[in-house]
Amino acid sequence: MIHERFKFLNMRETEILDQAINAFTLITGADLKITALEDRKTNADAHLLLNFKDKQQNFFAEVKNEIRSFQLPQIIQQFKDTSSNWMLLAQYIPSTIKSELKGRRINYLEASGNCYIETKDFYFYINDRKVTETRLVKEGKLWNPTGLKFLFALLADKGLLNANYRTVAAAAGIALGNVGPLLAELKEEGFLIQADPTKNAAYFLDNEQLLENRWIELYSSILKPKIRIGRFRWMQEKEDWQKINNKHIIWGGENAGAILTTHLRPEIFTIYTRLDKTNLMKDQKLIPDPKGKVEAISQFWSDDLQQAQEHRNVVPPIMAYAELATSMDSRNQETAERIKNQYLI
Known part of the structure; x- marks a missing residue:
């Protein structure tokens, strides 16, 4: 199955992979297709094959929703010495990061079709396509400014997970009425677990x-x-x-x-x-x-x-x-x- 792998290529990433391939082939006329999913040896999300004008190139694919600056060191290390064999696919890549990737000759492809792909036989550079779908914004309060203040307090002091609501609100600088709903949303999203749900046991962060x-x-x-x-x-x-x-x-x-x-x-x-x-x-x-x-x-x-x-x-x-x-x-x-x-x- 697609999902049973180290990194878990989820449904959203599967959609990005399909959208990016379809956009690229439509714009360039080249044939880009998936030849395999799940590679435990390289930890690639997929294997891709690019065919164009009687030339071929295989790629390992790394698929992400968005690329952020803090992810760059890991990406650079992952693609080190073998960057021409990898392709980074994403829904959205900020322009500054695109420039950094291109400067390091790291191949990338956005879902919209924007790309930089350079190998011995190929050179594709597209940078004028609008993002075809707005970047996903998390619903609920957990990812808005109030929620982010709340999360910061919990990450800075794990003891607040089991403090009273008034203490949590004061520490995070938010209104008391926000704490209960935010804790509920944190639990709903799979980040909060209880040692023993049948008792009044302590809470811990999960997927920290x-x-x-x-x-x-x-x-x-x-x-x-x-x-x-x-x-x-x-x-x-x-x-x-x-x-x-x-x-x-x-x-x-x-x-x-x-x-x-x-x-x-x-x-x-x-x-x-x-x-x-x-x-x-x-x-x-x-x-x-x-x-x-x-x-x-x-x-x-x-x-x-x-x-x-x-x-x-x-x-x-x-x-x-x-x-x-x-x-x-x-x-x-x-x-x-x-x-x-x-x-x-």
Whole structure:
């Protein structure tokens, strides 16, 4: 069966595979077809055969709904040294990631027919097709800004899973009435299990890695834009950012990576704060500048949750990881992996 494999090619991915193949053959006139499903040796989702003008090429296929920046290091590693033998198929690939894939000569094909395929005998590059179907948006509150705040609190402090609703709401910075429905939705989606459903037993997260990945993906695209204060520059350049008055700020992004791993020299300075824009500018002597090196974001989670962290002047590791893993900077992606290995596994 299609579904019984390591990665489980689900119905949605099967549709993407079919749509992409049909669009490509219609646009190019080439013959692209599936020759096999499930390859336990390579962990490929399918085998493809491309025929065009008396030339043939076999590909291993990796199928995903969408490609996000945090997935790039894994994809690059997976296709390393054999990129011409692989093809990445997806419903949607952001333009910046397409450029990165093309620069690394990694073949890709969108469901709309947009593609970059380069081998010894073939070169196809299509970049003008509109996405044929809107990207799937999760229904319910779990994946909207309120739900993402809720999930962040649970991922940052697993003990909140068994805390009372009022404590959870305060930690996440959300209304008390949201907690019950969000927990129910979390359970319905298969991310929450109870040790013994017949008793008043403790709850645990299930499929935690998948939950983390979804949160990371949606934090940067849905929640972060809502809580961003703006870009700034300091009135006077700071020679040592770690000596900056941090009474009203905590460090995120590259600064968090530097503190958590001692591996990164920040080029962009990310601060989280409870201050509004005016008071933040006064406190940190900042000037608004769209091209400035200082990025300010509102801290939505509670001070109690922050004080429970190992590094109290740094955002929780899951937040630092999310910011760095979704960066297109290889330095940040490498630091994100260090944070993951040191704090999240």
